[in-house]
Structure formats: structure tokens, C-alpha cells
Amino acid sequence: MSVTSPGRDDLNRLLQHTGRNDQQAFAELYKLTSPKLFGVCLRMLRDRGEAEEVLQETYTAVWRSAASFDATRASAITWLVTLSRNKAIDRLRQHREELLDDPQKLDVAADERATPAAEAESSQEYRRLQRCLDELEPQQQSSVREAFFSGATYNELATRCKVPIGTMKSWIRRSLLQLRKCLDQ
Amino acid sequence: MNTPLEDEDDDNLRYAEYVLGVLDADARAAVAHEVATTSEAEVAVALWQRRLTPLAGAIAEIEPAPFVWARIRDTLKLDAPEKTPPPKGWWDNLQLWRWLGIGASALAVALLVVVSLPRSTPTPTVVSGYMASTIQQDNGSTGWTATMDLEHARMVVVPATPVAFAQGRAPELWLIPAGAKPIAVGMIDRDKPTTLVLDRDLLARLGPSAALAVSVEPVGGSPTGQPTGAVIAKGTIGAAPDGGAGKVAVGETGRTDRPSV
Numbered sequence: 001m002s003v004t005s006p007g008r009d010d011l012n013r014l015l016q017h018t019g020r021n022d023q024q025a026f027a028e029l030y031k032l033t034s035p036k037l038f039g040v041c042l043r044m045l046r047d048r049g050e051a052e053e054v055l056q057e058t059y060t061a062v063w064r065s066a067a068s069f070d071a072t073r074a075s076a077i078t079w080l081v082t083l084s085r086n087k088a089i090d091r092l093r094q095h096r097e098e099l100l101d102d103p104q105k106l107d108v109a110a111d112e113r114a115t116p117a118a119e120a121e122s123s124q125e126y127r128r129l130q131r132c133l134d135e136l137e138p139q140q141q142s143s144v145r146e147a148f149f150s151g152a153t154y155n156e157l158a159t160r161c162k163v164p165i166g167t168m169k170s171w172i173r174r175s176l177l178q179l180r181k182c183l184d185q
Numbered sequence: 186m187n188t189p190l191e192d193e194d195d196d197n198l199r200y201a202e203y204v205l206g207v208l209d210a211d212a213r214a215a216v217a218h219e220v221a222t223t224s225e226a227e228v229a230v231a232l233w234q235r236r237l238t239p240l241a242g243a244i245a246e247i248e249p250a251p252f253v254w255a256r257i258r259d260t261l262k263l264d265a266p267e268k269t270p271p272p273k274g275w276w277d278n279l280q281l282w283r284w285l286g287i288g289a290s291a292l293a294v295a296l297l298v299v300v301s302l303p304r305s306t307p308t309p310t311v312v313s314g315y316m317a318s319t320i321q322q323d324n325g326s327t328g329w330t331a332t333m334d335l336e337h338a339r340m341v342v343v344p345a346t347p348v349a350f351a352q353g354r355a356p357e358l359w360l361i362p363a364g365a366k367p368i369a370v371g372m373i374d375r376d377k378p379t380t381l382v383l384d385r386d387l388l389a390r391l392g393p394s395a396a397l398a399v400s401v402e403p404v405g406g407s408p409t410g411q412p413t414g415a416v417i418a419k420g421t422i423g424a425a426p427d428g429g430a431g432k433v434a435v436g437e438t439g440r441t442d443r444p445s446v
Contacts, residue, residue, distance in 0.1 A: 035246035093210040126242030151206040176201040
């Protein structure tokens, strides 16, 4: 994928064709995007089996709802990542304690540094977002990133960072407003 | 940055928090409901997705195990790939194994076990090589996959979809030569791979004209030497060409199942 990165248009087209029940397009879309979505799920769930189940749920939903994809509103990769994150977060909320209580499940954390394998189309958007993130206080920036990657609630983030929940909420809310201002310029 | 948050911001922030993923289950469900019912919420959430989702670009890509795709195909009942076996090297043809109904990693595990078994004295009367059988249940789903190593007289039986058994009942594997009575191969596990030793008589009878079957028996095995309970799965035996198979499949396991960091 890093060699022949599919562009935004390629993925959009594949997702649109998937919406018209094109099985070949769906298979190609899976091949190109599942490593990214699996990385996202694994980073959140920290358990390979759980991540595989959520990945399966995600692409099952992709096949069934691809017709509702609107390329004017979001890129295919945004649509796909959002779908997988929503499913992973739902799963996390269902049995959070179970996962957190088992330290063995924490050892499969994915690397969250930027990778060259990131899609060409998103890397440009990623760099832009990163520039805006860099304007935040370091602790606030890391809270936003950790929130996005882990899918943790305010409560859990506050516990991990050993700050009152009010402080965590304030950090993240102000960061979000600042990011919006920076990105919408 | 230290000005108080305004009402409008406050409302919009709920959508941002929803997209970021920090809301608890109840608050999350409330926003999801709004998104589904009001276009204002839908648009606001879509905008935040566009702003924040590029962060996923920082997450390393990790190849999922091949069986995930096989399961997706099964769940959605997508068309099976072509059923014509490729002319050569079908051992390393994942499509075929998906068609056969098992994940490639299950096959790889079976093969890994087969090729790593202690090398016993070769049996001179049989040809070397491998045979395989997909033992299917009546509903069409694969119950077990059997891989036979002729040279070392071993069979590894890997469950694909664990079958439920009543208390005190267990699966027993039978070899059924064409036109002959079933021969007991052994008890197999319902949920983990079983390795069975094949005696000379069994080895001689393995082949495309024979079938494998699984019946429901008492835990200690059939008391009569013939199946006493229902036959729940059957499969024909296919020959495999010599060489190369182990290496390819083992490499596959190494690549897909290694925990990536």
C-alpha cells in the first residue's frame, strides 16, 4: 500500500461501486483499507480477537450501507475510519472494565507515530491537523491524541492523566475549539 | 483562549466530543440519536469528522488475519470464488482455502503441526505427500479440516466452526472407503486441533475415493466399532502435490499472526 498508495478518488470510486453491490470493488476496497482500519481497531481495543470482530462488523456494515456514502460530505477513508471507530467505541463502552482489568491485553498497542504508509490523501490533511495540534499546549495536545486513539471517556482520561475530570474536560474542550479555529481558517 | 465558552460553542462541542470519542455510553447514544434525526446535528458531526479523522493517519497499518475477510464473505453470503482449482500450487492458494471454508491461518496451523512433527521412520508402502479434506456439516459450513501427512502417517484435524455437543457426547472421526464399512480413525476435539496417528491399513485406504465423516459418540468412542450416533459432517479426500506446501503456509502464519507493534 505504501508503494502504490490509492488516492482519494480511487477509494471514493471503490466505495461508490461497493454501494452498487459490486463485489470486486468491495474486495479491492477491503484489501486497500483494512490494514488501516485494523490498526485503528487494535489501537482502541488492544486485543486482536476483539479488533478482528469489530473489523468484521465494520466491513459488513460497509457492504450494507455503502450506498449512503456521499463523497461531497466526506472522503471514503474518513467515512470508513469513522465507521470502524464508532463500532470500536461502542464495543469499549459495552465492556470497558473487562479490557482494562487484563494487563496482558495492553501489549498489542499499535504505534501512533505518523507512518509513511498513511494514505497520500490523508497525509496532507494529517500534516495540516498536526500543525494545528502543535499550537496547543503539549499536555492538551497529548490528551486530544490519546482521546482519539484510545476512545477513552473523559473519566478514564482524567484517571490516566491523574487530573480532576473538570480539568480534563476543560483541556479537551478548549483544544477542540482552538483546533476548529485553526483548521477552518 | 481563556474566555468562557459560549452557548453555541457548548452545543457544537458536544458533536466534537462525540466524534473524538470521549462521551460515556449515555451521552454518546443521545448524540447518535440527534445525528440520526436532525440534519443540523448530522452536518455538525460530519464537519468534525473531517477535522479530526485525519489523525488516523498517524496509526500504523496492520494486516488483519486472512480469516477476517473469509468471515465477512460468509456473513454477507457473497458469491464463492471460482471453484476450479488452479493448475499448480493449490496449497498456497488462499482463495481455494477460503472457498473450502476455513481461514488460511487454520490451515497454516494444521500444516505447521504436520510439518513439525517428529520424523518417524518413513513408511515405504505409501507415497509421500499430503492429502486434505474439508469435513462439512449438513448446513454447508465447515466443521473440521483434515490434513494428512502420508510420509509420516499423521493427520491433523482442525475445527473451523466449533460444533456444540450434548453432555457426554463427543465427535469421532471415521474413514469410509468406497463401498466399505466405516473405519474408526479416532476421537477429535470440537474446539482445538487434534493430531492422529494413521496405521498402515488406514494409510492404504486414503484416497480420492474415500471419505471422512464425523459422528456423535460417547466421550470414550463408539462402543461397537461402528458409528452409533448421527453423522454430522462429511468430506471427500483430495490429494496434494509434493513439496513447497509447508514453507508457504508456515510463512503465511508468520506474517499474519505475529503481533505487530
